[in-house]
Amino acid sequence: MAQAVCVVVRYRKAVTYGVHALLAALETAGVEHELRLGTTPEETAEHILATGAGRVLVLWSFYSPDAEAMAAELATVRSLSGGRGLHIAGGVHATAEPQQVIDAGWDLAGIGEGESTIISLVRALQRDEPLTSVPGLAIRDADGVALRTGPAPQLPLDAFPSFTGRNGPIEITRGCRYTCRFCQTPFMFGGQFRHRSVASVREHVRAMAGRGLRDVRFITPTSLSYGSPGPDPDLGAVEELLAGVKEELPPNGRIFFGSFPSEVRPEHVTPEAMRLLKRYVANDNLIIGAQSGSDRVLAASGRGHDTSPVRDAVRIAAEHGFRPNVDFIFGMPGETEEDQAASLKLAADLADLGARIHTHTFMPLPGTPWRDAEPAFIPLATMTELDRLAQRGDAYGHWRKQAEHAVRLAAAAKAYPRRTPRRRTTG
Ligand code: SF4
Structure with a gap:
């Protein structure tokens, strides 16, 4: 019989988008779990202690500049919760520096895109299977070395929603074909664009509008690359997206595109592109x-x-x-x-x-x-x-x-x- 798994999230504003995608993946795959969100280290520890019998998986995600501060929080949470719980750090820092993350005190590092990994991980805990069967992990061995399992797949973006039952910016493109040497995006998500289909984006907007939301924003490395495989924008695809979103919104709905939390590349800013945006966007x-x-x-x-x-x-x-x-x-x-x-x-x-x-x-x-x-x-x-x-x-x-x-x-x-x-x- 499967044992219960409680997922406790160290829930921070800076990383909600990525966390919501992971929770949506668990939900979409129908993986049974109890969910608790800790907005402070103390609350996270309280949640860990409040869970019943079964396994407790504690999710952490952070960017590289926050790694030190998060390691200090982890120590606090571990001490307040009596060492209970399996702590995993995911996100771009954990992907790039799994050994640092393991040395800093996490039990596991999530490597790469987390959707498939979290599904396999919770299932493995439920079935008491070895974690070496879970793709996309670094696991501490007896010598403290971060040993890696097989790679997590990079699936089409439509495989999972950006969020379920919540609201937020919709991820319309993942990965980036550009190679800016200071940027973590191509390393984390691959050197090709993967675009969410217009149908999937519309589904998100329909659900958000049903929850009374009227503003829509997007996550993408380069907004005007939507629908294009290469360097040149496909303005037809951009228009299909914006027109489709507009159809799903109420008359007072607003579309924000090319503004926070995304941007545009300078060579994509043409009079034609600007005229198109002006017809649809509120930013x-x-x-x-x-x-x-x-x-x-x-x-x-x-x-x-x-x-x-x-x-x-x-x-x-x-x-x-x-x-x-x-x-x-x-x-x-x-x-x-x-x-x-x-x-x-x-x-x-x-x-x-x-x-x-x-x-x-x-x-x-x-x-x-x-x-x-x-x-x-x-x-x-x-x-x-x-x-x-x-x-x-x-x-x-x-x-x-x-x-x-x-x-x-x-x-x-x-x-x-x-x-x-x-x-x-x-x-
Ligand atoms: S275009 Fe933007 S997302 Fe892509 S590699 Fe350059 S900085 Fe990163």
Whole structure:
């Protein structure tokens, strides 16, 4: 007879989208489980202690900059709950650095996309089967080494919903065909786009509208790539999506596309694309990825565009009534003072055209080609100029905090040199 499994989630606002997708996968697959959400370490521990007989699986998910803080929380939860529960860390950090995660105290690391893994894991716990049969895991062996099971499959996006019984942005595209060297997306989700079908998106919107929601947002690495396999937008596919969503919404429904929590690539911002968006969307801003004002740095970062489409994109977006929010990253590896001056000049020019600059600091993120790269020094003069832009209301962002994260990530990368993962034959 199957034993009961209680899934306790350390439920944090920063990672709700991914967690909702996992819970939706469990529900869609009809996997019996009790669910409890802990919004604080203390509440998480209370839930663990309150569960009855059976197994307790505690889900954690976090981004690389939060890894240290989450490890401290894990220690608190373990001590408050008397060591009960099997703790698994998932998400992009756990995928990239399973040994770090195991050393930090988690029992398991979830590697890659979690939907198939969570289904197999809960079933294995119910049946008391060895966890080596579960794909997409790193398991601590007797020596503390993270041993990996077989890879979790990357399924079509329609295989699972973005959420069930909840609301949130709908994931319309997973994976990214671009190869920006600072970005974890292609590493985590693969180098090809997988698009959710319009029918599946409509199903999500219909259910949300039925729950009284009128605003729809999307998760995608690059909004105007929807429906396209390659670098060129397929505006017919984008229109089919937006028209389909609009049909499912009530008359006062609103579509947000190309704005938070997603963005558009600069070369995709054309008058034709803007006219299309204007017919359907409610957002008054567009998030555009520029990243640098130096063609040399853009080429080194593998962005796949230079600075010229950035100026055009901002001008075209503004002409069509969108306020452009333009992302810049300072401190990319190899960036010189001249490169930074070029970025500041471009940022100021774009601000004059009506853009707001979203400033970031380069972080050597695990899993990326630049995991071990040295962040470039950001001199006081550059910092002062960024502050000046912010004081004028032309810039915003957490670049100072990210600079602190960058130092910690660089130290962690040095402590854990890249290694070839060891794999156990699955049972
Ligand atoms: S930064 Fe955007 S375009 Fe570049 S790889 Fe990441 S998701 Fe794709």
